[in-house]
Amino acid sequence: MPVVNIVKRNLFRDSIQLMRLSEDVKKMDGVDDAVVSMGTDTNRRLLQDLGLLAGESRGTGDGDLIIAVRVKGGFDADEVMGRVEQLVMAPPVSAGGRRTIVLHSVRSALDRASGANLAVVSVPGSQAFEPSMELLRNGVNVHLFSDHVSLEQELELKRYASSKGLLVMGPGAGTAIINGVGLGFANSVKRGDVGIVASAGTGIQEVSTMLDSVGLGVSAALGVGGTDVSEKIGGLMMKDCLQLLEEDEGTRMIMIIAKTPKEHVIRDVMDHVDRKTTKPVVACFLGLDPPKTRGERVTFAKTLHSAVHKAARASGRDAEGEFDAKISTTFEDLSKSARKFRASLGPSRRYVRGLYSGGTLAHETLLIFREIVGEAYSNTPLSDRYLLSDPNTSRGNSVVDLGDEFFTSGRAHPMIDPTLRRLRFAQEAKDPSVAAIMLDIVLGYGSSPDPGGALQGAVKDATRRQQKGDGPSVMAHICGTGTDPQSLEDQTSKLSASGTMLFASNALLAVEAALVVGGDEAASRLKKKWGELLG
């Protein structure tokens, strides 16, 4: 079957439009398979893996659009490509079609939406500053989903917002929950009195869904963007959000989640907590040792799992019992199942591979591995020595963040589009040194409608081979709730049916994987660190 590529130079479509166009083209008469994508290195590699790359696309740049089609036998390729090109070149239409209003200025937008108090901005980062600043000047809070906004621009936006009593959540802020409404990649969680401020998107998702499962609800979850805790920004918006939660009558307890913060920024944030807040605080700074304890009001946790456990304990309600019943496990149970797993492995199967869509969850796994079994390789490693020289190829124990810029440039995030992870899963499953593949399945608004289903075939195939002694096992954590659009129960049942071992938190998944590859030595280290990591 002939493969044809058409390249349109300097034509931009956003990642969701590209995903939809790909699906629409695949359904056309005479089309066997198709991908419409921007011409980035990652996308050209993906086309190569799918057997859809033709000579025309080899010199494309990030700003060029590729239409790649495998034409079915018996069809006239020129005629098919003519129809395909017509469809792709039509003006972009949103899922809701009529909903999008094409306007040319923020002012006109505000005239049409009087009373707007929040804007979600997900235009390309290079175009995000101007409209965001204009929105702020007009008194509108900004949830800035876009990344690639410079630190200088971020600082200017946040300084201005702070002076006006407004919020800038982002850039690169995946998640927020305000007044019970989920923004970006948020989950459907109970309303309650725990307020969260985080510089870690899937950190909010993991913590809020675990709180939900133990009967605690969220008053507000405010994602401030990963770079808020950088040297340059200095936790500016994190401190403003802490103040907001302190003043909020609906918030009784505050949780702070940060990924790889700068140490002195965290000292500054904690000074703010000491001086300006009065409510109980549970803080989790992934990648930093907890600062010195500051009395009973403020507690520190090393993992997201432990943070929720401590919040449940501090709530003074039934939540701790619920945590013990639904999430906790014992050292004995975990090590026993890991020993059983190890005994079933062939001698060559020595490594695990984590294929993550959530950056914070990947980071938590890397930290747990370092504590129990030694650092894992990654495209976002804890230390440079463990940087994967090619993010497309794993080595040893590897934890890959597929939501990292390397993989998402010019294509949808893996929480939205599972294609890239499915292909990577197949690649890892063929490696005879792999004992297990770890997955995070992140549910919620904005995510793929069926993330578990999208991987089900590949997982089933791997676990079938595993039962015959010729494939890896699959271990996963589902981050979600029963009221999420995808339904936790439905996803649990699909993944269980395909033979996946499921864990109630990402930390438990990571600990079990580390025990599987680390054996008795890892178990002995875990025993000493149990309280720190899972207590």
Add this chain to the structure above:
Amino acid sequence: MARKEPKHKLLGSELVVLNLGLDIFTQALEDQKVKCLQLDLTQAPKLDKKLADALDRLL
């Protein structure tokens, strides 16, 4: 003594959202019964402000 007015007024207010960019987020907000206007401002940076406003008044 009167309670101090919070600096931020977002929490507790009804959300009215402008969405500039990915329309999956508009879908999610509509599913949650939130007022949301989906906008495409991709031409905005290329136009003079007065011209942009004039064009929008014609729409």
